[in-house]
Amino acid sequence: MIPIDDLLLGAAAVFVVLAIVVLYRAIRGPTMQDRVIAVNVLGTNTVVILALLAAALDVPSFLDIALVYALLNFLVAVAISKFTVDRGGVM
Structure with a gap:
């Protein structure tokens, strides 16, 4: 049987791989909304990791750091969304 610590570390590794995949969308996203969502997903993945x-x-x-990072991730997503709307980038 697999120890729970190893299972949790494996799950964290899977989330790191998924974050790397989402990083591509954050860099290459065809629209600003794609980039905003990708950055938000990266922040959420970081909290989960x-x-x-x-x-x-x-x-x-680490849980304290994750909580603070989740709050900052939310505020950054709202700020970027507001900035995008104010610039007229939303269709």
């Missing part, structure tokens, strides 16, 4: 690492490595301070 930090939470998985906190559980696997038994480091509770």
